Amino acid sequence: MGVFYSAGRDPIFYAHHGNIDRMWYLWKNNFGGQDITDTDWLDSSFLFYDEKQRLVRVTVRDSLDTALLGYDYQSVDIPWIAPTYKPTPRFPAKTKPQVSSAELSTKFPATLDSTISVEVARPEEVRNRSDAEKAKQEEVLVIRGIEFPANVLVKFDVYVNDDASSPSGPDKSEFVGSFVHVRHRNDHIIKTKLTLGITQLLEDLRAAKEGSVVVTLVPRNGEGKITIGGLSIELSSCKSDC
Template sequence: MIYFHERILGSLIGDETFALPYWAWDIPQGMVIPDMYTNNSSSFYHTMRDVSHLPPQTADLNYVSDTNLSPEDQIDINLAFMYNQMVSGARKTELFMGCTYKAGKEGYCNGPGTIELAPHNALHTWIGSSLNPGREDMGKFYSAAKDPIFYAHHANIDRLWEVWREAHKQQLDIKDPDWLDSFFYFYDENLRLVRVKVGDVVDTIKLGYSYEQVHRPWLNMRPKPSYPPKLARQMLKTKEKNKLEMLSRTLVSSSELDTHGRALDASLTVKVRNHWRKKEKEEEKVIVVHGIEVKGDAYVKFDVYVNLIDQFKISPKFREFAGTFAHIPGGGAGKKKIDLKLGVSELLEDLEADQDESIWVTLLPTTPSCSNVTVGGVRMEYIK
């Protein structure tokens, strides 16, 4: 879509070299809405944005609600969050990109990747107008493209796919023809209807464009545990031994929470078997929060932590943070149950819990709308 949009614009102004800009919100210099989108004399100006988030306000890449953080603190959290979403939590293609569709009625899957959930979904919500019920325009799928910044936002998402492949030294490893041969129709700059396969657009060089290189400080923002790992493990064992509730609820078995799922109307801590074994070199341990069902028409977000001791120390700046679930309503997939997969091999190593028989996984609601969310269960898997 971005590719054809760019070509159409270039054709309209008679400039074959025209290129869309990307909004580099993942680096400190880019963590404010660019001036070209806030100047009310510019064609990129849009009235349906949260006025409290205009410059000099620093973007919140893991947005839930407004905070009183200083710009410096917000930048630090953003960089730590990017490290999790791009590096430690996304060491496999499926974790970063999400699951791949297959042909047939049973081929549908709903397992979004790290970068799609946030910063993608979170920034959509952060930008949208707080005066509108669904934070339109950017905060809802049906209206998001009315805002010109939509295209710069998505150009950066596309750029981060290239950055991810370079950072992990990984080429596309999805060989499934069901996915590569899936196709879509777009109108090109000559008003011709063109059929494009997924396999046609996975290489930006073949499409005729590349991205300006910028420094990526988040690559070196590996977080540290909020408590010394040995002390944390002792505290967890003491709580378990004394049969104290961890946070609000404790569940010993985690294969299935309830027949119809467990409502996420409060924080939920689940004891999960670690299934320790000598893993193969290329395998990744993955926490799977499965059977997520979202009802209602509001932005939904909850965070996932491992071996959390102190709810006052909840932040992507701490190693216990495993990832997030952020859901924008209106995308047409709300009736399907969703699986959240989070890579945790590096996290467990840093918490010195990689060989423990079990770990504690906490689902922490961050929006009131989580009362309309049910979760089927939490388990551990391996991904090759």
């Protein structure tokens, strides 16, 4: 999957991209999502051989409506689509951080070779915002300076105010999200960051007024190969990022 030259020969490739298309379909049909309207993109074309081995040109706009392509997606129960569905907090005994907010600048960059809990300070301006202000700017947890070799499978999970010795699952509010990288053939170093929205999560955890939170990083793959540059909490404009 991570080697573009031969990814199309991997049986999971079809299922993976089929599900990406399905999620786009659900977004459009359940959440009011809209296809891109830029004509340069819509008129972009690709050459394929059809079932009769004839070379045909297909544009992007030809592929946007699954009904016109002759297929639909099976209707199955998807709990997270319901407006009333949301993760629930478990309110465990919060882990004492291994790294305090005052130590962040001296303890990071750090190698993620085992579970680590870090206290991250919240800026003063994020703690007393009105609902209108929250609608305009999302509070985000930024994990920056993530570095790892491209040829290594990497995954780590992120939790806020959770029990590091027994972290929760995705159905709990303490679980924020995951960082995942599918390994590539090349061994160059990838440098990136992870940004996770936490405004509603902190409301659910009754932590919206707290001066700091405890962030726990749990490596699942690639332990010892991942470097974390630092963590911070910032505000991000919902116009472009939310």
